[in-house]
Amino acid sequence: MSDFGRIITAMVTAFDANENLDLSKQTKLIEYLFQNETDSIIVNGTTGESPTLSKEEKIMLFEHAVEHTKGKGKVIAGTGTNNTKESIELTKKAEEIGVDGILLVNPYYNRPNQEGLFQHFKTIAESTSLPVMLYNIPGRSAVNMTPETVLRLAETPNITMVKESSGDLGQAVEILKHAPDNFLLYTGNDDLTLPTLSVGGYGVVSVTSHVKGNEMQEMIQSYLAGDIKKAAKLNQDLYDIFNVLFSSPSPGPVKRVLNHLGVEVGSTRLPIASLSAEEEKYILGFFN
Known part of the structure; x- marks a missing residue:
């Protein structure tokens, strides 16, 4: 089992002024994240605006991340889609490129039942030798992967992790209660990082670690060292x-x-619109 660490950053994708990939900005972002105590990165996840990226762009990002993380950390490639065959093709390409693991999101829009979820994930996992992280995010995929389905999938040797983003701590407990000892649960909700650790979870797939990586790592390490009061603070x-x-x-x-902190990553792509002036003022007020 590969150790991807306690903090995995779901890395944003950097664009230039014309919303094309900007790999020079991406390089600087990768360096910045690892300098600020990220253990591993996810490329082409939700925070990386995966729905707006072409297959060619995804492959470019995988290649770039593998090249620029050597000696720093590990790369997990988001290769899950709502098309099982397409996911297999992208997974095989990512493995060929040299990523360290893959992230498979719940199929979105299709709304499969639990058996469909099971067969989808198992089929993709069996097409690769890489460690697989399942990604349960019902708020975006319109379907929840139940603990029972996660546990069935955990019997597949290379399905070794789940990113549990339902926001339901009870669901995390049910998984951890029955999962194999080597199966790791990461929360996908930054605000549940400490509660997840307290029930036996391993870490977080984080957005906040882009800007507060050192502080998040300190919180996690304080908890693991038994300094609960410091971790809580x-x-x-x-x-x-x-x-x-x-x-x-x-x-x-x-x-x-x-961008405000000087780590240039450009704007979002539609359909995620630019922030309004009021939204910017509110958000940046926490970073001045």
Whole structure:
């Protein structure tokens, strides 16, 4: 089992003024994230605006991330789509490029039942030797993957992790209660990082780590060292940031904050619209 660390940043995708990929900005972003205690990165996840990226752009980003993370951390490629065959093709290409793991999101729009989810994920996982992270996000995919389905999938040798983004801590507990010892649960909700650790979770797939990576790592390490009071205080200090970064459609807020901090990543692509002046003022008020 590969160790992807406690903080995996769901990395934004950098664009130029014409909304084309800007790989020079992406390089600087990768360096910045690892300097600020990110352990691994996800490329082409939700925060990377995956629905707006072409297959060719996704492959370019995978290649670029693998090249520029050597000696720094690991790369997880988001290869899940709502088309099983297409996901297999992209997964095989990502493995050929040299990524360290893959992220498979719930099929969106199709609204499969639990058996459909099971067969979709199992079929893709069996097409690769890479570690697989399942990604349960019912708020975006319109279907929840139940703990029972996650546990069935955990019997597949290379399905070793889940990004649990339902926001339901009870669902996380049910998974952890019955999962194999080597199966890791990451929360996909920054504000549930500390509660997830407290029930046996392993870490977080984070947006906030783009701008508060050191503080989040300190919170996690304080908890693991048994300094619960310090971890709780750090969580309290970060709590407003967790919320403000999702006060408008993501990744609009985090991209604006990164640009404000001098880490240029450009704007979002439609259909995620640019922030209004009022939204910008509210968000940047937490970073001045």
